[in-house]
């Protein structure tokens with residue numbers, strides 16, 4: 001077993017897995033790919049993922065916040081970047097000055113964006129967001145053509161894109177997605193007849209990228225699948241995709257406690273016999289959920305976390321691992337020996353999805369790229 005003693009806890013990212021996943025989607029679809037790197041690249045590190053994705057043939061990056069877009073620009077990335085959601089009015093000027101493409105769905109936003117662009121003597125690159133059934137942001141489709149006309153006719157605006165977002169593309173029942181796709185394609189036909197079709201039309205997240213070629217249009221907005229994680233239990237990645245992330249730590253201390261010993265805050269766990277208890281320097285401040293059952297891999301076997309998760313440490317029961325030693329590697333997500341804990345396994349224990357598990361690995365955990 002390799003002994004990495006550089007950190008208490010760390011995340012290893014296989015950038016070649018991310019690149020391989022992008023190659024698979026490109027081969028299967030032939031479409032342009034927007035690498036979705038919001039939330040620090042789903043916890044994988046936004047800049048490293050963006051660079052690897054662009055190298056693998058992605059042409060766009062997608063983010064949720066201006067701060068995320070600026071991180072990429074400040075590192076020198078020149079690719080088109082779409083800010084997928086709402087831009088606070090005070091941030092519009094800086095976004096446009098950095099050539100960030102913006103999502104727009106009201107006349108008021110269009111006015112603010114055009115005004116700032118005029119002041120900066122550049123064009124605002126805008127993607128019209130249509131709400132076909134997500135109910136989150138976007139113009140209702142019956143009003144979309146009017147706003148598209150306004151964008152198209154404004155010399156301070158480059159009407160660059162048209163997009164929508166699916167609410168249930170990761171489910172077996174395709175009723176809602178079919179309805180959303182139908183509304184969107186009708187709208188696109190209307191735009192084409194009015195000569196309002198912008199150069200980039202897009203609708204597919206990972207789930208639709210895998211399951212709905214009819215909804216691919218010009219660009220695929222690839223998030224979870226790029227990281228090698230399943231869109232949902234009902235929408236599994238095809239063979240060939242590889243998860244990129246492993247989350248690891250190390251045994252920092254081992255002792256045998258006598259029967260009746262309380263373990264961790266509140267003594268919620270009390271030993272029943274002589275028990276081997278190990279300490280691992282990873283805690284809820286790193287993103288390990290406190291009020292949930294947790295397991296880790298030690299010596300290629302599942303070890304149960306006992307007692308409360310602390311801010312920076314956890315305790316594990318090691319009676320089944322008599323060979324475990326201080327400095328041995330511990331796996332929170334990933335493979336060890338013949339065992340694997342997937343992000344999806346952690347998500348099930350935490351009653352959430354794999355997205356939240358990886359996004360929740362906090363910034364203080366070093367990311368190591370392999």
Ligand SMILES: *Cc1c(COP(=O)(O)O)cnc(C)c1O
Nearest residue numbers: 036084165205206221222223224
């Ligand atoms: C996050 C996001 C995506 C990516 O979704 P995945 O399910 O991770 O592929 C695509 N489009 C929009 C608008 C998003 O917010």
